[in-house]
Amino acid sequence: MSKDPAWNYCHLQNPQDRNATCNFCEKVMKGGIYRAKQHIVGGYRNVQACKKCPEHVKEEIREYMSKKKEEKEYTNLLPDFDDMDDQDEDDVAIIDVKGKRVASGTGSNNIQSKKQKQKGPIDLYFTPPPEVAVQNRKNDKGKQTTIDSACKKELRNRACQRFARWMYDAEISFNALNYDSFAPVVEAIGQHGPGMKPPSYHEVRVPLLKKELGHTDNLMRDHKEEWAKYGCTIMADGWEDKRLRCLINFLVNCPKGTMFIQSVDASSYSKTGEKMFDLLNKSV
Structure with missing residues (x-):
């Protein structure tokens, strides 16, 4: 039997069929412990809510289910770039922000199995320009937004640390972050997603400089x-x-x-x- 806290409020009548029985109302759930948790918490269409379950038990199981969902999102959205500085390539452990191990496996195979969403030409028509996206985010500031998951917070911290390290290495002035042109740069990189090839020395020195000159003339x-x-x-x-x-x-x-x-x-x-x-x- 797993360490799922829902087993404290359910039991198996027959270990062979894995059907969980509620300790409060004796209802049998044929979907196993997952259905039992839905039964305890309530609010699911396909499962009848337990009318005898105490409120503190519902809150306990609800918090556990929410935590498991965040851990699953964290694992599925793990990027396939160099994100494990202090771990061997052949032995990777995925740790959440609270220090708990949520997955493990062989390095390259485990990470490469997480396929990133492919983008096509149609995305160019529905993705707003970086400047517009940044302005929209400023306009929406203060409005109710969804709470970022632990995964997104960890990925942002990781990206900011890499960027700050590059600034220190290149001796770039901190004041450069206050330029209006900086936020659209970060937005454009985010719209590309993982796997973006950085601009080369030649690109910045010749073709990109010519394009920027044309942009300034406009x-x-x-x-x-x-x-x-x-x-x-x-x-x-x-x-x-x-x-x-x-x-x-x-x-x-x-x-x-x-x-x-x-x-x-x-x-x-x-x-x-x-x-x-x-x-x-x-x-x-």
């Missing part, structure tokens, strides 16, 4: 249209960097906002009126 298109419609003002801002170079930034201001044009290193010549006029004239 953002500035409205500004350029207003230049011709309402006029604009060309501005210059001089400053010195840590290497004591004299740099001059040129910007264009219009009712829609200010747009950066270029930066010129003016360290090799004096900032005379004629030279400033020549630089401004090139921007015009």
Whole structure:
């Protein structure tokens, strides 16, 4: 007999057929201990609720069933990437957040058996852009939401720890997390799911940089249209960097906002009126 607490309130009349009998009302459940728990807790369509069961027993079995459901979700949603730093590949134990073993087996075979949900082209039409998803989440803040399972909390903690470790290794400023563009990055990775191949050095340096340049040009298109419609003002801002170079930034201001044009290193010549006029004239 298992360690299921429901056996404290049920018994077997015949060990051969596994039919559980309720200790309170003597009703026989042909579905075994699982049906017996539904009978004790009540609220299930296919099982008649026990009318003699005390309320504290119902609460005990209800909490046990909820805990078992979370452990099952945790096991089924385990990702197939490097998630066991301190365990051997050939001997994997799945531990929940409370430190209890919920499953075990051989490493690669046990994890690979958890097949991830496959995504197809149709998902691209029903998955909102990361920026929209982030904004929707902000708008829904404060509304009633479902409680995250122990599985999701553990997976988030694991992902955050890996990300923080990468930041420390790359010496990235903590302030970078406050950028508005950061949350959509995390959302886009989450929409892809497990198995995403990270961008390479070449991709970030060449093709992705060209795409971002095109994206920036599209953002500035409205500004350029207003230049011709309402006029604009060309501005210059001089400053010195840590290497004591004299740099001059040129910007264009219009009712829609200010747009950066270029930066010129003016360290090799004096900032005379004629030279400033020549630089401004090139921007015009």
